[in-house]
Amino acid sequence: THAAPIIAALGNAKTVIVDCETSSLYPWRDGKILAGVGVRPVGGPSFYLTLRHSDTINAQMDELRLLGEALHGRTLVYHNAKWDQAVLWQDGIDLIEEDTLDTVVLMRLISEDEPSYKLKRLAVKYLDANAAEQEQELKKYIRQQKLSNYSQVPAEVIAPYVEKDLFYTEGLLNKTLPVIKERGLENLLTLEQAVTRELFQVEARGFKVDRNFIERRQQELTTEATEVEQNCLNVAKKMLTIRWRARKELPNIELSLLKVAIARLLNVDLSFNFQSASDLKLLFHGLGARSMKRTPKREESWDKTALALLAESSEDIQVKHLAASIVQFRSLNHTISYYDSYTKLMDKNGIIHPAMNQIGAKTGRMSCTGPNMQQIPTNKGFTGMVSILAVAQGFDEENEENISALGEVRNVFIPRPGCFLLVADWSQNEPRILAEYSKEKMWLLAFQLGLDIHALAAHIAYGPRPTSKKLGQWWRYLGKQITLAVLYGVGKRRLSTTIQQSEDKTQEYIRAYFARFAAVDRLIKSVQQKCQERQNGTSLGYVKTMWGRRRYLPEEKLYRAINAIVQGSAADFCKDVLVRLGQTFREAQLKTCVLNLVHDEFIFEVPYDEAEKAIPLIVKTMCASDRISVPLKVELKWSDRSWGEAQNFTCEPCVGTGTMYQIPREKLFDRLIVGQLQNIEELEKRRCKECEGLGYILPEELKRGEHHT
Numbered sequence: 001t002h003a004a005p006i007i008a009a010l011g012n013a014k015t016v017i018v019d020c021e022t023s024s025l026y027p028w029r030d031g032k033i034l035a036g037v038g039v040r041p042v043g044g045p046s047f048y049l050t051l052r053h054s055d056t057i058n059a060q061m062d063e064l065r066l067l068g069e070a071l072h073g074r075t076l077v078y079h080n081a082k083w084d085q086a087v088l089w090q091d092g093i094d095l096i097e098e099d100t101l102d103t104v105v106l107m108r109l110i111s112e113d114e115p116s117y118k119l120k121r122l123a124v125k126y127l128d129a130n131a132a133e134q135e136q137e138l139k140k141y142i143r144q145q146k147l148s149n150y151s152q153v154p155a156e157v158i159a160p161y162v163e164k165d166l167f168y169t170e171g172l173l174n175k176t177l178p179v180i181k182e183r184g185l186e187n188l189l190t191l192e193q194a195v196t197r198e199l200f201q202v203e204a205r206g207f208k209v210d211r212n213f214i215e216r217r218q219q220e221l222t223t224e225a226t227e228v229e230q231n232c233l234n235v236a237k238k239m240l241t242i243r244w245r246a247r248k249e250l251p252n253i254e255l256s257l258l259k260v261a262i263a264r265l266l267n268v269d270l271s272f273n274f275q276s277a278s279d280l281k282l283l284f285h286g287l288g289a290r291s292m293k294r295t296p297k298r299e300e301s302w303d304k305t306a307l308a309l310l311a312e313s314s315e316d317i318q319v320k321h322l323a324a325s326i327v328q329f330r331s332l333n334h335t336i337s338y339y340d341s342y343t344k345l346m347d348k349n350g351i352i353h354p355a356m357n358q359i360g361a362k363t364g365r366m367s368c369t370g371p372n373m374q375q376i377p378t379n380k381g382f383t384g385m386v387s388i389l390a391v392a393q394g395f396d397e398e399n400e401e402n403i404s405a406l407g408e409v410r411n412v413f414i415p416r417p418g419c420f421l422l423v424a425d426w427s428q429n430e431p432r433i434l435a436e437y438s439k440e441k442m443w444l445l446a447f448q449l450g451l452d453i454h455a456l457a458a459h460i461a462y463g464p465r466p467t468s469k470k471l472g473q474w475w476r477y478l479g480k481q482i483t484l485a486v487l488y489g490v491g492k493r494r495l496s497t498t499i500q501q502s503e504d505k506t507q508e509y510i511r512a513y514f515a516r517f518a519a520v521d522r523l524i525k526s527v528q529q530k531c532q533e534r535q536n537g538t539s540l541g542y543v544k545t546m547w548g549r550r551r552y553l554p555e556e557k558l559y560r561a562i563n564a565i566v567q568g569s570a571a572d573f574c575k576d577v578l579v580r581l582g583q584t585f586r587e588a589q590l591k592t593c594v595l596n597l598v599h600d601e602f603i604f605e606v607p608y609d610e611a612e613k614a615i616p617l618i619v620k621t622m623c624a625s626d627r628i629s630v631p632l633k634v635e636l637k638w639s640d641r642s643w644g645e646a647q648n649f650t651c652e653p654c655v656g657t658g659t660m661y662q663i664p665r666e667k668l669f670d671r672l673i674v675g676q677l678q679n680i681e682e683l684e685k686r687r688c689k690e691c692e693g694l695g696y697i698l699p700e701e702l703k704r705g706e707h708h709t
Helices: 004-010 061-071 081-090 103-110 119-126 131-144 155-182 186-205 211-245 252-265 277-286 304-313 317-345 388-392 397-403 406-412 429-438 441-449 453-462 469-488 492-499 503-516 518-533 555-587 608-622 665-673 700-704
Strands: 015-022 034-041 047-050 075-078 100-102 355-357 367-369 419-426 541-544 550-553 593-598 601-607 634-639 659-661 685-687
Touching (some): 004 034, 015 081, 015 155, 034 061, 047 061, 075 081, 075 155, 081 100, 100 186, 103 119, 103 155, 103 186, 119 131, 186 355, 186 555, 186 593, 211 317, 252 277, 277 317, 304 317, 367 593, 419 608, 429 469, 441 453, 441 665, 453 665, 469 555, 503 518, 518 541, 518 555, 555 593, 555 601, 555 608, 608 634
Antiparallel strands (some): 015 034, 034 047, 355 367, 419 601, 419 634, 541 550, 659 685
């Protein structure tokens, strides 16, 4: 209950392990949740300072402050550092700027294929086969005593558990640091340490949400979903009844399927589930309909895209209407689920603090939970509920709006008073990195001229752009999918499923693609060969990103090597930019801050009076790299209302490059295709007059610092 003995035991220890026990998993939402804090000088004894435990004599909060002061100036080691730091921060203990090591990050650096990075799972594998037993006993105790969280566990019961957590965290530290040094990953570790600090600030700031909008839409959509579901049931029953009356005309197999569908729909013990693929298969088979989409295993798919295709392309008008209604119902339910989760996650001030996971993917790419911002659909274009396949076959965007409520979800996220939202999205970032690696001349020229690489790929594989706007969208989509398939190491079977073409036809596209982009083909083979050459006995071979991150791959997964270096380099670049943006804002004494990162886009909250200073700094920082020479481009959007209503202000005449050529870009594209562009230095170019070379045209509202109240 006193900090003095703990501080004395820490002595001059340079490195200390820290672990918090709490009453909740959400420090930013729930505030002061700290039940107790465990500390252990490396190689020394473990201590646990109890603060809010039930049935325990707890220390006064002044003791926590004394301990916090004693931790300054040391290297602090946590397992999931940002979370522990957030817990302590709620009680006034600010350890953010201290030298920090996170054993979750350390383990990811040396072993990217762990099934779980939870402390006990790692400890069982690397330190102590019985490491999980104590946690299991503690959870059993909690169940038996009917407790709900760790703060309700008496200190004498939880203290041995904390001691083990500290011991295992130190064990992982001792395991990882020598390997990181041996592999020359110190600079990458330094980057990751800086990323931890920046992500803490991102989580602390959080994203403001419109509580009134959520509550209103929850009620409206719930009512609408109930009505749509009942309508689907009524229509399905009516259609099956009509088909049953004409059963004598049906072949035996169709009659059998009809009987199964009727039995399922009329089952009083188990209500029909329009979210279930198996139920939908029974229903539509009973109606004589089949899915037009296949899974990678070549089986019928009944996902959202399959239903959208059926809604557009079925020859049976009733089947079309039923499929469209089911898509609408599923969209409504999906949207409601978003709002339900936001209601639970927001704090008392209407702020959501998503948890940024800096080791989200094996390539080093970050992910996000609570909520997953990366899965929130866009408010226009192809929302996911209606695929581009359906659009290409005549499915209007107006119809898409009618059957998908998902597009409104981003409207929940709003700026704080006096600020606007700025969205800065890298354009074709991973293809640019692929061009950097491969030195494919046509790609390099295309990026220097500001041409669309996906349109280039589409032309090579399928021929000239169709004159129809919708077919032109489909044409570009096909080109993009082939490039993505190359980036992700996707085989022809999976690609054929994505673009809904036969495997033979897909192989033709791939062959044409590599015939023209031979340098890309050579790079893929070279990267795989290098990975093989790095095999050492039983050790796997590996590839490295531009920042030195390693990805170890077995022989059968060499196809992933190209993705590892391209997406991995893009992920490391994103982290590098995040750190530099934070430094830039602090040096310029700006209040502008990063709210979130969604794939290749940064979302900022910018005070109006900082717009003219912050935006150029953001663009400059995001387009600068000491490792990537290919020109980088950022597309900009802004909104004073919500994330979903962000409007593009990238300069259209120069497509965001700041440069114009005497020859129109459409003609440059044609010349590049036929090989008539070899040296762009000979082209006459000038600074774009529209944007004065900036690549964007600042809206008048931002120039004047105006905003809606």
